[in-house]
Amino acid sequence: MRIATWNINSVRLRLPTVLRFLQEQAPDVLCLQETKTEDQHFPAEALAEAGYAHQAIRGQKSYNGVAVVSRVPFAESDSRDWCGKSDCRHQAVRLEGGIEVHNFYVPAGGDEPDPAVNDKFAHKLAFLDEMVEWFGSARKSSEPMVLVGDLNIAPLETDVWSHKQLLKVVSHTPVEVEALAKVQDGLGWVDAVRHFVPETEKLYSWWSYRSRDWEKADKGRRLDHVWVTEPLKPRLKGASIAKALRGGEKPSDHAPVIVDLD
Template sequence: MRVATWNINSLRLRLDLLRRLVQQEGPDVICLQEIKVEDSLFPLADLHALGYPHVRFHGMKGYNGVATLSKLPFRELDPTDWCGKGDCRHARVVLPGDVELHNFYVPAGGDIPDPAANAKFAHKLQFLDEMRDHFAAAPRAGGSAKGKAILVGDLNIAPLEEDVWSHKQLLSVVSHTPIEVEKLAAVQQAGKWVDAVRQVTPPPVKLYSWWSYRSADWTKNDRGRRLDHIWVTPSLAKRVRHATILKDMRGWTQPSDHVAVIVDLD
């Protein structure tokens, strides 16, 4: 099973890029974040035409929103309303084999890494705490009855030194601050999650999945961050056969600032 996650940064704007991703990589399951479309306008027919008869979407007008596309049938579960904001940042389904799949879009957190001065950063830290508590309270790792689960999405944190272009320069930049890294690690520990991409490509190799639009030429200095992740529970970790980040997507016409991450499971 090939699973892809991608912050598409507007589904309707980038349907052609999604079509290209499908043709090039053929994922069985695609999890999208920041779809930026309310449910009444969701382009369901277009996704069916791409070969995904099973679609779970949870969106809102203009920003946020997640969608899970699958060639395989799934059972829908109610999303959790994180932080009581109703801002459409989570979708979960159960795939064949009782594999629970979580699709997350964690808040970006704004520019100031101080929860007292920045409500967006406070929201991000609260969101991570609620994720930690949710998975800590689950009956088995990942919240699945048999401990088989996958967590994917734009988690908006680059946890390792090798996940950013400069560890020292980004220590005070939102997405790589010590408190964010600590809280993400607590989420990972609570669910006994394994970072599938880093299992395949461990440090010291640098890996990025996001490059800012602010850079005139993102390829010139390659100042990226690995904000997009695929985690699996231990019972699935031994079934990971391949993992890759599709860096070339950042150079496509009118791209998202994120690229897709793909993991193959046996």
């Protein structure tokens, strides 16, 4: 089984790129974030024609939005509101066979890494705290689960182009890294990509639009993640980041992250 996650930054705008990715990489399950469209305008028909007839979508106009499209049938699907906001940041499905997939778009957190003066950063930290609490009370580490998405945090020093320069920049501050670690440690989630790529190796999934030559500068961050619970760890077979899709015409600023399971 191949599972992919991608912050697409408008699924309607980048539908041709998505369809090309599906054809070339053939994931069984694709989880999208920042779809930026209401459910009635989601390109469900085009994706079904591409072979992804099983869909669980939750979107809103212009902002946020998550979706899971799959060649594998769903036994059920569900979603939650986090921090009391109906802002379409979570979609869960249980695949036939029992594996549960959670697709997240964690709040970015704004520019100032101080919850006392920045409501967006406070929201981000509260969102992560609620993830710890909910998974700890509603799920067990013995269950086969996959957690994917744009978690908007690059936890390791090698997940950013410059640890020293980004220590006070939202997405790599110590308080965020600590909060994400609590989520990961709560159920003993395994970082599926770092399972294959050593922590000493630089690895990114996001490159800013602000860079004129993003590829040459290579000032990236690894904001997009795939985690699995312990029962699935022995089944991990490979992982990659499709960096080439950050380029081309009208790209998302994120690249897809792909994980293969036996």
